[in-house]
Structure formats: C-alpha cells, structure tokens
Amino acid sequence: QPPSTYEPLNENTVVQFVKKLNYFTEDAALQVREIGDGNLNLVFHIVDESHAKSIIVKQALPYAKVVGESWPLTLERARFESSYLQKAAEYVPNLVPKVHYYDESLGLFVMDDLSSHLILRKGTIEGIQYPHLARDIGTFVAKVTFYTSDFYLHPFEKKQLVKQFINPELCKITEDLVFTDPFFDHETNDFPTEIREAVEQLWNDSELRHEVAKLKFQFLTQAEALLHGDLHTGSIFVTPESTKVIDPEFSFFGPIGFDLGQFFANIILSYLSQEAHILSSKERKQYQSYLVDTLKQTWSSFKQEFSKLWENEGNEVYTQVPGTLESFLGKVWVDAVGFAGCEVIRRTIGLAHVADLDTIQDLTQQYQLKEKALELGTYFIKNRTQITNMEQLIQVFYQE
Ligand code: ADP
Ligand code: MG
Ligand code: MG
Ligand code: MG
Incomplete structure (x- = not known):
C-alpha cells in the first residue's frame, strides 16, 4: 500500500x-x-x-x-x-x-533536464555515430562497480551499501522476464506465430536451459558490486559529445557482467536490425563496423579502467596477488557474454521488445532477423566459456 x-x-x-x-x-x-x-x-x-x-x-x-x-x-x-x-x-x-x-x-x-540529448536507441536506429559512447560506458561500468566492490570498500562499508540496495521487487522482474519466462511457454512471452518453430526449438533445448539456470542463479546470488540493472540503449542519453546514463531503478548488488552484457546485447540487436534500417550496403557496413568498434572499445575501456583502479586503489589484500585481476576479468567477460545472450533472447520473444526489431516494416525480414537473434543468443549462452575475447564474439555474428 x-x-x-x-x-x-x-x-x-x-x-x-x-x-x-x-x-x-x-x-x-x-x-x-x-x-x-x-x-x-x-x-x-x-x-x-x-x-x-x-x-x-x-x-x-x-x-x-x-x-x-x-x-x-x-x-x-x-x-x-x-x-x-x-x-x-x-x-x-x-x-x-x-x-x-x-x-x-x-x-x-x-x-537535470537532458532534453538536449537523444535516447541512444533512437540514435542507433537512425544510424548516428557516437564517438565517445564506448569509452564512456566502459569507464562508467568500471568506476561504479570497482568503487562499490569488495576490492575497494571495507567489508563493513560494502555490506552497509548492499543493504541500501536490496531491491527484491525490481530484481524479481528481471529474474522472471530475462531469465525465466522466455525459456518456458509462459503467458508473458510475445512473438509472432511465424517464428514459433524456432521458439519451440529453444524451449526444447535442455542444454540451453541448464546454462540459463546457472546464469539466473548467478544473478540471484552474486553481490559483486552495485549494478545499474537496466543498462540497455533506452537508458542512455547521448549527443556526439556527451553520454548520460539514466533510469537505474533496477539497481542492486549483482554480477558485474550483467550491466556489460545488457549493453552488449542491445548494441548487437542494433547491429542485426541495420539489415532493415540502412538500405545502402556500403553505409550499412560502415555503421555496423562502428557498432563492432563500440563493442570492442566498451570492453577494452572497461578492462583498462578497472585494471588501473584495481592496481592503484585496490584495498582487498588479494588484489595485490598476481593473477587475481586476470582471473576476475575473465569471469566478468564470460558472464557478460552469457547475460548478453539472455538479453538478446528476451528482447526478441519476451514481454519487453526493442524498437530496433519491432519497427521493421517488412515482416518476413523482421521474422528472419528475430530467428537470427535467437540463434545468436543461444550460441552466446552455450559457448560463453569458449568465446574468450571480443574478436571471437564478433566472428560469431559475421559468420551468421
Ligand atoms: P522509465 O523508468 O519509465 O523507463 P525513464 O527514466 O527511462 O523512465 O524515462 C522515460 C523517458 O522520459 C525517457 O525515454 C526520456 O524520453 C524522458 N526522460 C527521462 N529522464 C529525463 C531527463 N533527465 N531529461 C529529459 N528527458 C528525460
Ligand atoms: Mg520507458
Ligand atoms: Mg526507461
Ligand atoms: Mg525504468
């Protein structure tokens, strides 16, 4: 009440x-x-x-x-x-x-009023490039997560902060809509009957469900750092010079790869949908290569910034032990790939879609791209431990 x-x-x-x-x-x-x-x-x-x-x-x-x-x-x-x-x-x-x-x-x-900015999703649908976006988002995630993690905070301070961000109701929405409903025949799902066969294939894929179960359990239990919790391209305001992150009502302490994975997934959905949005193949390839650079640079900026903070400001004793940084970053990467897979799938057949795909007027093309999105998402989830770097991840959707 x-x-x-x-x-x-x-x-x-x-x-x-x-x-x-x-x-x-x-x-x-x-x-x-x-x-x-x-x-x-x-x-x-x-x-x-x-x-x-x-x-x-x-x-x-x-x-x-x-x-x-x-x-x-x-x-x-x-x-x-x-x-x-x-x-x-x-x-x-x-x-x-x-x-x-x-x-x-x-x-x-x-x-603050940010009306001078545009919602990133609208910008990417229009094919606009944002040269600082990747660096800004990589830096954003690195700083907010490092400074709220056990690598930096005293364990008492960290747990005090965790308490302030116990957000069960909003987390439950993600647990249901991202990790559960799309992988079952649930009433919240929303997809055209034309792609039902592909969706049923996904529901019958027990290996996939097993991997999603692991990712959901990580989301439920791993309080690594303060997350935004809803970092899709509709939660980012941009101009070519400026980036502003908004709408963190889903914030909570979770696995760092989740914020990165949601961002990656929405850039990947933009990449796929350009097939329909940019008709000239030369221009389309240019824009898609900008999106690929955005993925690469977001990860490299995150990695660079997080590593710098770890080395210079890490307070937890194990931050000074050789190899711990690399293994933690390896974990974040694998998680991000898996979470990106879940986000790509739920944005295609779950309750909340993306305009990138849903505004495609040619329905045959829209359904083809949606099936492609399901394939990609499934591949990311199942193969996340084998996809060891961004180059490999990108190869996957060039091959498609
Ligand atoms: P919701 O949680 O309902 O999704 P958002 O925070 O995403 O709300 O805001 C919804 C819309 O309102 C945004 O897409 C944007 O158009 C507008 N908006 C939100 N915050 C601002 C702001 N600070 N300045 C200008 N417009 C904003
Ligand atoms: Mg909204
Ligand atoms: Mg919003
Ligand atoms: Mg919101």
Missing part, C-alpha cells in the same frame, strides 16, 4: 510542488508536459522559458501494467534510482544527471 501522503501528480499539482522547491522564481510562468513513455513512472518536463531554466520530475506509480493487469510495485524504486544516481555521481559526475531533490512520500525525485 502506498503511504496516505502519496498521490500521483498531474501537470497542475507538479507545478505547485516544484514551486515550493525554490528552483524557479516565484513569478515564473512554468510550462509542463508529461513525457514518460513507460508503464511504471511519470516523467514531467518543467520549463521556465523566460529564464531558460528547466527540470525533470520523475515519479514512481504504485503499480506496473503487465500483460493488461496492474501489479503493485514499490514506490521505493524512486529511492533506488536517485540513490544510485547520487552514488554514481561520486565517481562519474559527468555521466549521470544531477539529482536535486528526493521525496520519499511522493515517490519522486528531481533531476
């Missing part, structure tokens, strides 16, 4: 609310628009044109609409989201919107 002080704001009440925060002048004529696109939250864009000032208010709704029904969902996710953004700002202030205010009883927080 939401607290009695809670009410979902509307365009009138949100103005009354922000006026009390003294961010705008008393007499400012504010313009408001609700710009959210989801089923979980309200996002208000509030502008004072005469002073060229603007702000975003994001409010959690006490329910989520899933398969036509309303499911109660904790308002606490506004706290998870704003706390994560504030924590990340300690290490990568230029890569997140600044949080100005958090209100527990209304389940909302106020942050």
